[in-house]
Amino acid sequence: MKVLIIGGGATGSILAHFLSLEKEIEAVVCGDINTRKAKRFLPNHPKITLQQIDATQKDKVALLAKGFDLLINASLSQFNKFLMDAALEAGTNYQDLASKWDNAKVEQLDFNDKFKTKNLVGLINASASPGVTNLLAKLLASKLDRVDSIKVRLLENVSSDIPFTAWSKEIAFDEATQKPYTWDKNHFVEKDNFGEEELFNFPEPFTNRKCYLISQEEVGTLPQYIKTKYVDLKIGGSEIEFVHTLFKLGLLRKRLVRIGNALISPYELVTKVWPDVPSPQEMKKITASGKLRDAHFWASVLTAGFSDKKKLIRRADVLFPTQAEINKLLPGANYISYAAGLSAAIFALTAPTLKEKGVYSPEALDAETCGALYEKFKKSGIKIELSEI
Known part of the structure; x- marks a missing residue:
């Protein structure tokens, strides 16, 4: 399993750390516009590499994301739409940790039909809280x-x-x-x-x-x-x-x-x-x-x-x-970064395997999947x- 994380700050680095510990993870690439700052946060691990990328440049993100099993936005929620478009173009499953949540609107849900059409999962708000x-x-x-x-x-x-x-x-x-x-x-x-x-x-x-x-x-x-x-x-x-x-x-x-x-x-x-x-x-x-x-x-x-x-x-x-x-x-x-990064990593290991396609948050998962995730959180x-x- 290959994962592309956009955002190499406090939470993104902890997320990368926990993913790198899993046997099923082949590679974790962290993309960040400020690689100098990201280097201060990212752990030194052979599975983890850093790539300079601007989250608003959809085509470049899509090109980078091709061949990955999951693209995660661990950066600002204002980049959700750019990165969801990139995931669709790359044919990659998607996860994020928060919504912009303006005027009682969860913006990621607008992508539900597009993700279903592409047979992709978009697991949103999947971290500690929300998540x-x-x-x-x-x-x-x-x-x-x-x-x-x-x-x-x-x-x-x-x-x-x-x-x-x-x-x-x-x-x-x-x-x-x-x-x-x-x-x-x-x-x-x-x-x-x-x-x-x-x-x-x-x-x-x-x-x-x-x-x-x-x-x-x-x-x-x-x-x-x-x-x-x-x-x-x-x-x-x-x-x-x-x-x-x-x-x-x-x-x-x-x-x-x-x-x-x-x-x-x-x-x-x-x-x-x-x-x-x-x-x-x-x-x-x-x-x-x-x-x-x-x-x-x-x-x-x-x-x-x-x-x-x-x-x-x-x-x-x-x-x-x-x-x-x-x-x-x-x-x-x-x-905060530990709770958010660990929680997001547990969701990430499950996201690409979810049978239900489309965009949704964790409470939309079926009872069996919720129960399995609950046990994983406790064991963590x-x-x-x-x-x-």
Whole structure:
């Protein structure tokens, strides 16, 4: 199996690492426009090579992708359409990790008929969140006779003495300023940024945490494949509280403001001064310094409905490895890139073998495939706890 990954940054490099460990993987090619930066992230492995490529140049990507079993977009979601077109031209299966998700529209689904016609798989939003969260929503919903609601709660919490970025700060800030939606009675409803605050109990020690509505892809796809009246997604933890503060102060606004004789965009100022995602070598230095004590990325999925005329809430808690654990498992990785890269790799090993052709997200998979993937996630070291309320 040969895999082409577009994006050789923090997540793409971890994805390449995990794929390279598999016997069935013959080669992993990472394509990135900035090869100098990608070299700082990519592991040194005989199966992994680096190729300079511009994701927006469809014809060149298609030429590179010919003969590969899978093309994965591990870069920005704004490149999804370019890369899906390239995959179609190359006759290659496709996977990505996120949607652009503008105005309650999951843009990749527009390619469904084209992928079916070419007898190709387009597995979208297949990483940690979205991805594992979608898969668990499907498994939980399958045990109910009727699903009334699906709620996804994410925790991102960092204990650090220094500013720290685990994933694209631009994406994080843009996600916070984009209007969130809920699915309510068969249509999407636009909500206020950081609206509908609630206290949620994640697994110990993160109980009673404030959570807020945030724009994220699960809300866009879950009601497409699971019949339910309501879907929402909220995030809690130190990182969302930080971004919430920036939002309230107006520091995520892109329009220019006058300070003395200068016109400055608050958004550009914040993204300029906030640190970039550290490379593996930089990450090792940070963890060795003791200034980054630990970090957590956990997810909870709750499906409410009826089974045998009894009202139930089925819950899954996903405990991705903590930063302290990752420092031993894969030094140089961070708590987000590890979760996203590992999850994407597990999906990638399955994607080309899927019988159903077309474009869809993990919750559209059949029960047998969902169950098999669930077992693979558990064996990978991702802790998943199931309960019933």
